[in-house]
Amino acid sequence: MMTDIKSMTLEEMTAALATLGQPAFRGKQVFTWLHRGCISFDEMTNLAKPLREKLKTEFFISVPQVAMKQVSKLDGTVKYLWELGDGNCIESVLMQYHHGNTICISSQVGCRMGCAFCASTIAGKVRDLTTGEMLDQVIFSQKDSGLEISNIVLMGIGEPMDNLDTVLQFLGLVNHPDGLNIGMRHISLSTCGVIPGIERLSELELQLTLSVSLHAPDSETRSKIMPVNRAYDVDKLFKACHRYFEKTGRRISFEYAMIDGVNDHDWQADLIAEKIRGMPGHVNLIPLNDVVESPFKPSKRIAAFQKRLESHGITATVRRSLGGDIDASCGQLRRKAMENEKGDGQL
Ligand code: SAH
Numbered sequence: 624m625m626t627d628i629k630s631m632t633l634e635e636m637t638a639a640l641a642t643l644g645q646p647a648f649r650g651k652q653v654f655t656w657l658h659r660g661c662i663s664f665d666e667m668t669n670l671a672k673p674l675r676e677k678l679k680t681e682f683f684i685s686v687p688q689v690a691m692k693q694v695s696k697l698d699g700t701v702k703y704l705w706e707l708g709d710g711n712c713i714e715s716v717l718m719q720y721h722h723g724n725t726i727c728i729s730s731q732v733g734c735r736m737g738c739a740f741c742a743s744t745i746a747g748k749v750r751d752l753t754t755g756e757m758l759d760q761v762i763f764s765q766k767d768s769g770l771e772i773s774n775i776v777l778m779g780i781g782e783p784m785d786n787l788d789t790v791l792q793f794l795g796l797v798n799h800p801d802g803l804n805i806g807m808r809h810i811s812l813s814t815c816g817v818i819p820g821i822e823r824l825s826e827l828e829l830q831l832t833l834s835v836s837l838h839a840p841d842s843e844t845r846s847k848i849m850p851v852n853r854a855y856d857v858d859k860l861f862k863a864c865h866r867y868f869e870k871t872g873r874r875i876s877f878e879y880a881m882i883d884g885v886n887d888h889d890w891q892a893d894l895i896a897e898k899i900r901g902m903p904g905h906v907n908l909i910p911l912n913d914v915v916e917s918p919f920k921p922s923k924r925i926a927a928f929q930k931r932l933e934s935h936g937i938t939a940t941v942r943r944s945l946g947g948d949i950d951a952s953c954g955q956l957r958r959k960a961m962e963n964e965k966g967d968g969q970l
Pocket of ligand 1: 741742779783814815835910914
């Protein structure tokens with residue numbers, strides 16, 4: 624079995640190279656090459672040829688292929704559908720903001736969380752991504768677009784907390800000074816509310832931004848649209864969020880997709896405010912993306928809901944929608960590809 628070298632830490636690489644009689648600095652050389660988007664050991668010109676040949680027999684370098692690419696004419700947003708080594712496909716979206724270029728990456732092939740409005744979960748989860756496959760989305764989006772990426776959001780396909788060990792390894796790698804060196808404060812992780820994951824993150828006290836996909840403040844509504852609420856009830860979720868803030872001092876961002884007649888009532892805004900009270904939460908109102916398979920429609924009450932939240936002293940913003948002319952909402956492009964190929968998730 625060949626080893627996936629990009630999923631390794633610098634220490635692991637250095638140790639592996641030491642067993643081949645190589646000095647410590649070799650690990651760093653290889654690490655830097657890989658994180659710059661090197662696709663073959665032959666490109667590593669500061670390594671002797673026999674060493675490159677030896678490495679080829681023990682390790683492989685993952686190289687995702689661009690299966691589809693859409694570029695928005697409106698704002699330059701780029702959506703990638705990547706084909707992985709085993710034929711599975713995932714998506715990433717590259718958005719250009721004033722504060723820097725942001726890549727939204729996937730953490731799993733599909734998702735098993737079952738949110739009723741979400742395109743990523745319709746066909747369930749196929750498998751977890753590897754550390755290297757998460758890294759590749761950053762490395763190769765940057766390489767393909769020529770845009771330097773300064774921010775990462777884990778808001779693509781999949782539930783990061785359902786693949787947390789790998790996600791944590793990824794964070795360590797992408798943050799590494801000899802690699803992409805992206806600061807934790809430039810990284811956001813979004814969860815549908817898997818409480819043990821939030822608790823684990825609290826313990827680590829990372830400086831990243833935690834986003835919680837709330838979508839309803841009351842158990843009844845939330846259980847209807849988010850099955851995860853039946854395992855981790857919204858009241859317990861808020862308790863975990865308050866503990867997270869106490870421990871890390873980091874403000875949580877609550878994601879809230881506005882669904883017509885489901886979660887857009889004033890009493891729900893009041894309840895959100897009541898449950899956030901005591902910590903500096905921020906509510907990000909998202910215009911619902913119309914997913915063809917879903918019965919839900921976008922709410923027309925976004926501005927009123929925002930006002931209502933603000934009347935309670937809660938900071939609420941409405942997400943600016945980028946890439947409106949392409950399938951920029953995660954899961955949609957992969958769905959399209961799956962339909963074309965009779966639903967096996969592969970191209
Ligand atoms: N599993 C994680 C990461 C996915 S992030 C999570 O649930 O947070 C993707 C974000 O987009 C989540 O907040 C998700 O709830 C939201 N989302 C999913 N489908 C959507 C839709 N049709 N319209 C608007 N937002 C949607």
